[in-house]
Amino acid sequence: MNTQAATTHAPIASSFAAPTLANGDDAGKLLLRVAIGVLVLLHGIFKLSAGVGFIGGMLAKAGLPGGLAYLVYVGEIVAPLLLIAGFWTRAAAAVVVVNMLFAFGLVHMGDFFALTKQGGWALELQGLYLFGALAVVLLGAGRFSVGGTTGRWN
Numbered sequence: 546m547n548t549q550a551a552t553t554h555a556p557i558a559s560s561f562a563a564p565t566l567a568n569g570d571d572a573g574k575l576l577l578r579v580a581i582g583v584l585v586l587l588h589g590i591f592k593l594s595a596g597v598g599f600i601g602g603m604l605a606k607a608g609l610p611g612g613l614a615y616l617v618y619v620g621e622i623v624a625p626l627l628l629i630a631g632f633w634t635r636a637a638a639a640v641v642v643v644n645m646l647f648a649f650g651l652v653h654m655g656d657f658f659a660l661t662k663q664g665g666w667a668l669e670l671q672g673l674y675l676f677g678a679l680a681v682v683l684l685g686a687g688r689f690s691v692g693g694t695t696g697r698w699n
Contacts, residue, residue, distance in 0.1 A: 574687030575631070578638075581677040582628035585641055589621030603651045620644025628681065631690020633698045638681035645675040 592600075597618070601611035620640050627637035648671060649657070659667035666672060685699050686692055692699035 568688075571687035571689050574681070574684050575689040577677060577684070578628050578631060578634065578681055578686065578690070581638075581641065581674060581681060582625040585621055585644075585674055585678075586625035586629070589618065589625060592617060592621060600651070607651060617644065620647075628678075630692075631686040631699065632692045633696075634686035634690060634692060635682050636698045638678045641678035642675060642682060645671060645678065649675070 597614040600617055601614035604613050605611045621644060624637040624640040624644070627633050628641070649668070653668050653671055656667040661667055685694070686696075688694050690699060
């Protein structure tokens with residue numbers, strides 16, 4: 546009888562532990578999504594008022610069409626809003642990754658191996674955006690999202 550009691554209680558105890566871990570994972574995904582989304586979105590809002598002319602100039606200098614500069618609005622406004630909402634999350638995060646790779650290539654290559662006076666990487670903020678978005682691509686949106694966990698792109 547003691548053996549039977551032990552086996553009936555074990556599945557109950559393990560079923561209580563799993564949702565707590567999942568909630569923590571989902572809360573972490575939410576925090577990461579919202580942090581990356583808001584921080585990148587602020588750059589996009591600035592570009593709405595200042596324009597993307599300087600990006601067009603850098604693209605032209607690199608031999609690319611200057612009109613591609615308008616894609617920065619997709620990478621810094623549309624994609625971050627989708628990240629925050631948790632809709633098409635993996636695709637939106639991938640757009641942010643591509644946006645950051647272009648930022649590295651066009652704007653920040655001169656500082657790629659540079660360190661600050663405090664010893665940190667000169668591009669640590671841009672690196673955090675890049676690798677944070679890459680983490681969201683790999684992790685997905687989590688349960689606390691508009692798209693939920695069932696969508697292919699969440």
